[in-house]
Amino acid sequence: MTIRVEGISDEAVRLLLLIEEGHFQDLKAIEIAPASLTKTMAAFANADGGEIYIGIDEVTDSCGKTSRQWRGFASQEDANGHIQIFETLFPLGGEHRYEFLESESETGKVLHVEIDKSISIKSASNGKIYKRRGAQNLPVTTEEDKRNLERTKGITSFETETVPYPVSNIVESSITAKFMEHQIPTNTPEGWFKKQRLISHGDLATVAAILLFDDEPQIALPKRSGIKLYRYRTSDDEGSRKNLAWDPITIEGSVYNQIYAAVDKVVGVVGDSKITDSDGLREVQYPSETIHEIVTNAVIHRDYSILDDIHIRIFDNRVEVESPGRLPAHITPANILDERYSRNPTIVRLINKFPDAPNKDVGEGLNTAFDAMKSLKLKEPVISERPNSVLVVIRHERLGSPEEICMEYLEDHDEINNRTLRALTGIGSENAIKRVFNRLIGTKQIERIPGRSGPASAYRKWTGHSNP
Structure with a gap:
């Protein structure tokens, strides 16, 4: 399969070498073992997605100062080991994309990999689960952490958990009575709840049942349902x-x-x-x-x-x-x-x-x-x-730039001040509005009204007769 090769400018190379590794981006040298690379890929997929650039070295000079340098793969074939591991981690071909980046002024091709937030939980080639946090790939080891990740991915849902709570509270609630009267008149509440799996494990109500059909679910689910x-x-x-x-x-x-x-x-x-x-x-x-x-x-x-x-x-x-x-x-x-x-x-x-x-x-x-x-x-x-x-x-912020809104207002009014433009635009910062006024003064669209300063400051359309 031919992989797309994207030519980039020297300025783009410079910016790439300045990338700060973090929650969404990571840089690797070409020597990174494909198996080790799967830790980062799985961590990105299990979190919010991210990008990996393979072919960037971090070098340290004699004074201990570190810098980055471009050193890509000599040919596309040299990256086959990495690409094959991608297909292992994403066998259906989705949730990731990759391309080579090259520059006329740099040596070799950098492999750029984009990884989407995955719908499933991904494991590295060592069988372990990782999740990206900042610039780290953190292992997910405890059962509670795994359950939380499953809920985040939608594999399981807290709404199906059961609560030791009297089922009679939902079966006999006023909201259940109204619901059954208008929607399911031929069923008994308890029978319908069981059919919908809102009651399970014998006689336990699920979180969904309590939230939907209890008149006061906050009793059973305090601090999490208000x-x-x-x-x-x-x-x-x-x-x-x-x-x-x-x-x-x-x-x-x-x-x-x-x-x-x-x-x-x-x-x-x-x-x-x-x-x-x-x-x-x-x-x-x-x-x-x-x-x-x-x-x-x-x-x-x-x-x-x-x-x-x-x-x-x-x-x-x-x-x-x-x-x-x-x-x-x-x-x-x-x-x-x-x-x-x-x-x-x-x-x-x-x-x-x-x-x-x-x-x-x-x-x-x-x-x-x-x-x-x-x-x-x-x-x-x-x-x-x-x-x-x-x-x-x-x-409550109108479409259009603050400058446009200011000039529209001055079509029907003799003057405008900082407070009025903040209210018109929804911008809360006085300093941000001052910058808007300064830009409009700089383009000779408005001017400060002479003799007005401090809280009384106001602006009008440009006449050319105002003194700063």
């Missing part, structure tokens, strides 16, 4: 106690009731907020579909094995929804709108059977959330992974 709601009166990057509008609110109950209670509360709190724009002071408006879909996604896809609540933080310029657990299996922030994978398939499937199901369009919720933001000409939500959670940020 929602905390905060309102911060600030646009700062972080909220603090002094910015809290009121004590955090705890929202409990079944997952179905939690979703609707949380969405109603967020919509209500946001509706009470004000923002300044070209029409003056008005209510903040986020699409209710966006809030609904992102809260629903957080509740039904969170990792319930983690002892933490979902955190919803409402700031002056944004709403943050933080859900415990990283993205499952092969899902990443980059492909989350296109790929489908459910950490809690039972919860996702059964909550869809409820009247007015919160996840009506299964698998399309986040796409709906993004489309709703576009319809109001607001920027798309931003999804990111933290060490043990997923954060979705919904900003």
